[in-house]
Amino acid sequence: MNILEASKLCKTYGNKLNRQEVLKSIDVSVTEGEFVSIMGASGSGKTTLLNVLSSIDKVSSGSIKIEGNEMTSLKEKQLAEFRKNHLGFIFQEYNLLDTLTVKENILLPLSITRTPKKAAEHKFAEVAQELGIYDIKDKYPNEISGGQKQRTSAARAFIHDPSIIFADEPTGALDSKSASDLLNKLSDLNQKRSATILMVTHDPVAASYCSRVIFIKDGQVYTQLNKGGGSRQAFFKDIMKTQGVLGGVQNEH
Numbered sequence: 001m002n003i004l005e006a007s008k009l010c011k012t013y014g015n016k017l018n019r020q021e022v023l024k025s026i027d028v029s030v031t032e033g034e035f036v037s038i039m040g041a042s043g044s045g046k047t048t049l050l051n052v053l054s055s056i057d058k059v060s061s062g063s064i065k066i067e068g069n070e071m072t073s074l075k076e077k078q079l080a081e082f083r084k085n086h087l088g089f090i091f092q093e094y095n096l097l098d099t100l101t102v103k104e105n106i107l108l109p110l111s112i113t114r115t116p117k118k119a120a121e122h123k124f125a126e127v128a129q130e131l132g133i134y135d136i137k138d139k140y141p142n143e144i145s146g147g148q149k150q151r152t153s154a155a156r157a158f159i160h161d162p163s164i165i166f167a168d169e170p171t172g173a174l175d176s177k178s179a180s181d182l183l184n185k186l187s188d189l190n191q192k193r194s195a196t197i198l199m200v201t202h203d204p205v206a207a208s209y210c211s212r213v214i215f216i217k218d219g220q221v222y223t224q225l226n227k228g229g230g231s232r233q234a235f236f237k238d239i240m241k242t243q244g245v246l247g248g249v250q251n252e253h
Contacts, residue, residue, distance in 0.1 A: 002065075003164050003196045004030040004053065009062035011048055011219075022048045023059070024219040030164065033194035035187065037207040039239070040216035041246055047168065049216060050200045054087060054166040055079050067163050084112055088157035088165035092172040094149040096141040102152050103128070103137040109160045127155045130192070131185050147178025151185060158189060167199035171206050183209040204243055208236035215242055222246065 011023035022045045030036050040046040051057035053064060055071050064071040066086065074082060096105045103124060110120040128134040131151045136144055144152070150170060157165050167186075171179035187209050189195050199210065207213050209232065215222040225242060227235045 001032045002029045003032050003034075003067060004028070004198065005063075005065045006053060007063050009049070009052060009064070010060045011045075011052055011057070012060045022219050023052070025062075026216075026219070026221055028053065028214065028221070030196060030198055032196055033190070034212060035190040035195075035197045035199070035210045036212045036214060037199045037201050037210040038214050038216060039201060039204075039207055039243070040222075044216045045219040046200050046216045050166055050168055050198065053198065054089065055083060084109070085160070086163040088160070088162035090150070090154050090157045090165065090167040090170045092169040094141070094146075094153045096149060096152060098141050101138050101140055102133060102144065102148075105141070105152055106137075106155045106159055108156060113160065115160075123159050123161075127159050130189060131155045131158075132181075145178070146174055147181055150174060150178070150182055154182065154186065154189075158193070158195065161193075164196045164198060167197060169201060170199065171201065171203060179203075179206065204236055204239040207239050208232045213239055213242075215246060217246055 006026070006028045009023050009026040009028070010021070013020045013022060026049065028049070038046045038049060048057065052059045059072060062072070069082065071079070071082070100108075106128065107120055107124055110123065115123070125134065128137060131154055133148055133151050133155060136148060141149055141152075150173075154170070171182060174182065183206055186197060190197055199206070201207050211227050213225045215224065223242060225235070225238055
């Protein structure tokens with residue numbers, strides 16, 4: 001079943017005299033339980049694509065369906081409600097509230113949806129243990145490492161069991177060990193919970209944890225790679241080869 005189905009997506013900026021096409025009739029679909037990454041060179045449109053798919057930005061034309069709901073026809077208030085209940089977000093910036101503990105930050109989505117306390121506590125314990133941060137639950141963001149902050153951010157994204165999680169360069173601010181720890185945890189959650197994740201990354205190592213990689217070039221889908229039954233190392237080599245053909249993948253747009 002397709003959790004996300006987007007067709008003929010176009011996004012333009014500027015006016016008639018200075019018009020820039022960032023997305024040019026792109027089709028993207030993500031099935032339930034897939035861990036997919038989007039890669040592309042600077043200016044290719046990969047971040048814009050994630051932003052329109054996740055309803056952070058609006059498309060100029062095209063259709064975006066998440067669990068059958070046509071996102072482009074929803075009003076702003078309906079979109080906010082849909083995001084609150086069905087979408088999870090992990091950004092490069094952790095976006096944690098400094099005045100709240102790790103636990104309180106993670107529980108925020110459930111506070112907003114007024115989930116009963118007992119159910120919220122159970123969900124918290126489960127996701128915090130899965131992400132290896134239960135022991136730091138009473139610490140504040142300024143007392144924990146960057147890797148722990150990003151895992152806290154990930155726990156917050158997963159806690160309300162969203163239909164799909166959008167991750168924008170989630171390892172961008174992390175050292176290699178912290179990045180590897182986070183990606184292993186995301187991969188575990190993807191498998192254990194059949195969680196659907198769509199991630200933008202410039203890092204072929206990060207992309208190799210996914211089951212499929214979509215390469216964007218000049219606002220269009222250039223090609224796709226599937227991991228299949230192969231190893232992560234073999235998939236990494238395939239990603240590197242494709243990246244080489246694209247002329248390098250940098251960290252922007």
